[in-house]
Amino acid sequence: MAHDGRTTEGLRTRGLTKSFGGPPVVRDVDIDLRPAEVHAIVGENGAGKSTLLKLLAGVHQPDAGEVIVDGNAVAVTSPTVARSLGISLIFQEPTLFPDLTVAENIFMGRHPVTARLPMVRWRTMLSRAAALMESIGARIDPARPVGELSVAEQQLVEIATALSHRARFVLMDEPTASLTPREVDRLFAIIRDLKARGASVVFVNHRLEEVFAIADRITVMRDGAKVGTWAAGELSRDEVVKRMVGRELGRSPERPHVQPGEVALEVEDLTAPGRFRGVSLSVRRGEIVAMAGLVGAGRTEVARALFGIDSFERGTVKLNGQAVRFRSPREALRAGLAYLPEDRQHQGLIQALTVAQNMTLTILGELSRGGWLDRRREQELARRQVERLQVKTPSVNSAVQNLSGGNQQKVLVGKFLIARPKVLILDEPTRGVDVGAKAEIHRLIVDLAAQGMAVLVISSDLPEVLALADRVIVMRAGQVAGELSRDEATEESIMRLAVGTGPTAGGRKAL
Amino acid sequence: MSRERLRELAVQSGPELLLVALFAASLAFSAWLSPYFLRVTTLFDMTSQFMELGLMALAMTLVIIMGQIDLSVASILALVGVVFGLLSENGVSLALAIPAALALAAVLGMINGWLAVAFRLPALVVTLGTMALYRGIGQILLGDRSAYGFPAWFVSIDFRYIPGTPVPLPLVIFAAFAVGFFLLLHRTTFGRLVYAVGNNAEACRFSGIAVDRLQVAVFTLSGLMSGMAGLMMTSRFASARWDMASGLELDVITTVVLGGTSIFGGRGTITGTVLALFVIGTLRYGMGLANVLPQNQSVVIGLLLILAILGPETGRAWQARRRRAAVRKGGELQASKAEVSAR
Numbered sequence: 001m002a003h004d005g006r007t008t009e010g011l012r013t014r015g016l017t018k019s020f021g022g023p024p025v026v027r028d029v030d031i032d033l034r035p036a037e038v039h040a041i042v043g044e045n046g047a048g049k050s051t052l053l054k055l056l057a058g059v060h061q062p063d064a065g066e067v068i069v070d071g072n073a074v075a076v077t078s079p080t081v082a083r084s085l086g087i088s089l090i091f092q093e094p095t096l097f098p099d100l101t102v103a104e105n106i107f108m109g110r111h112p113v114t115a116r117l118p119m120v121r122w123r124t125m126l127s128r129a130a131a132l133m134e135s136i137g138a139r140i141d142p143a144r145p146v147g148e149l150s151v152a153e154q155q156l157v158e159i160a161t162a163l164s165h166r167a168r169f170v171l172m173d174e175p176t177a178s179l180t181p182r183e184v185d186r187l188f189a190i191i192r193d194l195k196a197r198g199a200s201v202v203f204v205n206h207r208l209e210e211v212f213a214i215a216d217r218i219t220v221m222r223d224g225a226k227v228g229t230w231a232a233g234e235l236s237r238d239e240v241v242k243r244m245v246g247r248e249l250g251r252s253p254e255r256p257h258v259q260p261g262e263v264a265l266e267v268e269d270l271t272a273p274g275r276f277r278g279v280s281l282s283v284r285r286g287e288i289v290a291m292a293g294l295v296g297a298g299r300t301e302v303a304r305a306l307f308g309i310d311s312f313e314r315g316t317v318k319l320n321g322q323a324v325r326f327r328s329p330r331e332a333l334r335a336g337l338a339y340l341p342e343d344r345q346h347q348g349l350i351q352a353l354t355v356a357q358n359m360t361l362t363i364l365g366e367l368s369r370g371g372w373l374d375r376r377r378e379q380e381l382a383r384r385q386v387e388r389l390q391v392k393t394p395s396v397n398s399a400v401q402n403l404s405g406g407n408q409q410k411v412l413v414g415k416f417l418i419a420r421p422k423v424l425i426l427d428e429p430t431r432g433v434d435v436g437a438k439a440e441i442h443r444l445i446v447d448l449a450a451q452g453m454a455v456l457v458i459s460s461d462l463p464e465v466l467a468l469a470d471r472v473i474v475m476r477a478g479q480v481a482g483e484l485s486r487d488e489a490t491e492e493s494i495m496r497l498a499v500g501t502g503p504t505a506g507g508r509k510a511l
Numbered sequence: 512m513s514r515e516r517l518r519e520l521a522v523q524s525g526p527e528l529l530l531v532a533l534f535a536a537s538l539a540f541s542a543w544l545s546p547y548f549l550r551v552t553t554l555f556d557m558t559s560q561f562m563e564l565g566l567m568a569l570a571m572t573l574v575i576i577m578g579q580i581d582l583s584v585a586s587i588l589a590l591v592g593v594v595f596g597l598l599s600e601n602g603v604s605l606a607l608a609i610p611a612a613l614a615l616a617a618v619l620g621m622i623n624g625w626l627a628v629a630f631r632l633p634a635l636v637v638t639l640g641t642m643a644l645y646r647g648i649g650q651i652l653l654g655d656r657s658a659y660g661f662p663a664w665f666v667s668i669d670f671r672y673i674p675g676t677p678v679p680l681p682l683v684i685f686a687a688f689a690v691g692f693f694l695l696l697h698r699t700t701f702g703r704l705v706y707a708v709g710n711n712a713e714a715c716r717f718s719g720i721a722v723d724r725l726q727v728a729v730f731t732l733s734g735l736m737s738g739m740a741g742l743m744m745t746s747r748f749a750s751a752r753w754d755m756a757s758g759l760e761l762d763v764i765t766t767v768v769l770g771g772t773s774i775f776g777g778r779g780t781i782t783g784t785v786l787a788l789f790v791i792g793t794l795r796y797g798m799g800l801a802n803v804l805p806q807n808q809s810v811v812i813g814l815l816l817i818l819a820i821l822g823p824e825t826g827r828a829w830q831a832r833r834r835r836a837a838v839r840k841g842g843e844l845q846a847s848k849a850e851v852s853a854r
Contacts, residue, residue: 309716309717328716328719328721329716329717329718329719330719330720330721332719333718333719334719339717341717346711346713346714347713347714347717348714348717349711349714350707350710350711350714350715351710351711352710352777352778353706353707353710357703357707361707361714361715361718361720362718362719364700364703364704364720365700367700368699368700371699371700371701372698372699372700373698373699373700373702373703415718419719
């Protein structure tokens with residue numbers, strides 16, 4: 001990045017306020033971003049972090065307050081204006097054009113053209129893109145369509161785009177949410193490099209261990225307002241959490257060693273070529289089994305096959321001792337197997353419908369009296385779940401889209417619990433959920449197991465795996481790489497199996 | 512405050528309120544166009560002109576809320592009319608021909624749904640095909656002539672009234688179906704599923720809902736209602752032709768969309784569709800009485816549709832802007848308060 005040595009004071013905001021019709025989402029926020037620093041912004045879901053970034057990047061306009069760049073108040077009226085000021089926002093989910101090439105995406109709207117005719121100079125564009133990618137140490141062919149790239153690679157393209165705009169303020173909204181540990185490491189190397197070049201990198205994240213690994217300063221937000229900014233060394237992790245939630249946090253429940261019951265779910269040699277091979281596992285009543293592994297190791301694929309969404313080629317599945325093969329989620333749910341999908345937005349909930357309507361979707365048949373919908377019973381059942389799960393919602397008749405991520409996740413849990421499953425598979429049950437709601441969901445999972453449910457938790461969050469699991473099954477490249485007891489499981493032993501270094505413990509045969 | 516609430520209410524009840532206003536306006540407009548319009552008998556008789564449209568629009572409301580579309584409704588109407596006419600001409604008793612015609616209609620609709628589900632095709636493509644196919648079969652079967660010679664009791668349904676009133680039979684039939692569809696969509700689990708699938712079919716599948724079965728059922732219902740409309744139109748004209756109701760599918764869709772149903776699915780009401788039907792029907796009939804050319808009628812309907820869609824949208828945008836302005840004021844207030852308390 002060309003830093004032409006002029007004095008850069010950085011970026012400050014004063015009294016930044018924004019609301020979308022309701023109470024302000026960002027309230028009177030003053031922050032300052034200094035050159036050559038990594039500035040983490042943390043807070044529970046709904047604390048206003050993403051909105052703050054979008055205000056800085058011109059996606060939204062503030063209702064009040066100002067943005068000051070290098071001492072001058074500026075009006076960031078659009079993302080284009082933001083870019084000209086050196087501000088680039090990299091979204092949670094990359095927002096690129098999947099059918100266009102890497103190079104075209106980087107130079108969108110300013111493709112180098114020939115002098116006379118407005119024809120794209122492909123070779124120039126490709127070589128410039130290649131140079132950019134190389135400068136961040138990414139080995140990605142600029143001629144490849146972006147749709148073929150992984151999320152991590154797409155992020156690199158976004159970063160390269162930001163660099164091509166000579167961004168001095170690189171804002172990243174949960175950049176690590178869908179990255180594997182190795183990809184996170186690479187991203188951090190790039191962030192450190194950006195910092196070395198004098199950029200200030202803003203980094204919104206839920207994972208505190210990552211925040212502490214990279215941030216120079218930490219700003220904590222709560223309910224749209226800034227709680228404060230501290231140098232990373234000044235605070236412990238617990239202190240940050242305390243400031244985020246504004247209260248003492250109940251620790252994740254300590255799991256007593258439980259006496260597991262009979263086998264509820266037994267899977268043997270489950271195989272679907274290209275997705276997973278020879279997967280065997282079992283879950284007993286009252287037991288919580290975690291499925292760990294890197295993203296793409298085939299965990300979700302196994303769950304989908306069990307739940308009847310995708311088919312599998314061979315293998316046996318036994319539910320409470322009975323051989324089953326579900327051809328649809330409908331059959332699975334009826335037999336007592338529920339699967340909470342990872343993708344809340346598209347697979348889990350119907351955003352425009354109410355809490356009650358979402359929760360009763362799985363048992364609509366039971367609410368039918370000769371076809372008529374028993375609305376009284378629906379309201380009653382939904383209210384009971386909302387109470388039980390402590391969903392924070394104005395009423396059961398509020399649209400789900402108005403709830404925070406954590407509360408949406410609770411609605412999702414309630415929706416499947418209402419069907420009274422005997423085996424519950426949860427896929428990343430706390431991804432994108434704030435710490436408070438996360439602890440509540442963990443407690444709930446433990447309670448469910450204590451009541452005799454067989455629980456299989458798919459999670460990439462190692463502390464979560466360790467806190468919950470009686471046993472850990474680690475998958476790698478579509479196969480079970482090993483199985484660890486509660487006592488054997490540590491972050492290190494799990495990661496070793498997940499990435500495939502060291503001996504394959506557990507003695508599972510690799511086909 | 513009460514003015515504020517009134518405005519809230521106006522924006523919330525969205526399309527319905529606008530449609531009531533439009534209906535009043537179209538009555539006034541038609542009365543102004545033609546002196547014959549504002550007679551009770553005219554008003555009632557006029558409705559018979561668009562009850563077939565209404566029957567199909569009721570089912571189309573469900574189809575569109577579910578996130579689909581059925582372009583073949585008018586073609587099903589025609590093919591059912593033709594087959595029914597041929598049966599009658601060949602001496603089949605109507606006691607048999609009517610159920611047969613309705614069964615055919617249901618099967619034609621079911622084929623639409625099944626094709627879409629089995630081959631994972633968008634309904635737009637499937638029904639674009641069957642729209643041409645069904646009408647084409649009608650033409651092959653009957654050729655370029657009319658089937659007629661129906662028994663006297665069957666024809667001219669629009670000249671039968673509830674005894675002692677000016678209420679024509681088609682209006683009564685439509686009203687009964689409208690109530691039925693209202694209950695189906697807004698009071699049954701089936702209706703709930705239509706909304707749920709229209710909003711997010713993927714999440715419904717994950718919730719154990721037989722999405723495909725529902726889709727086939729809704730298309731079957733759409734076919735059945737087109738068949739009803741086909742019989743009604745055949746009775747009204749005392750004949751059936753392969754090209755009857757040609758192009759009517761677009762009026763059906765226009766009615767549903769004008770009634771506030773989202774073309775993207777997930778949102779819509781039967782009340783809205785019924786109101787929109789009367790707006791369009793009144794306008795067309797009034798303009799017809801005043802000898803407005805059909806193409807000019809289309810201009811009016813087209814403008815109306817655009818206005819009806821823009822209306823609530825701009826209303827919402829306007830309200831949002833006011834809220835923002837209010838917050839901005841509130842924000843300044845808060846800021847100054849904070850300053851005071853800081854001191």
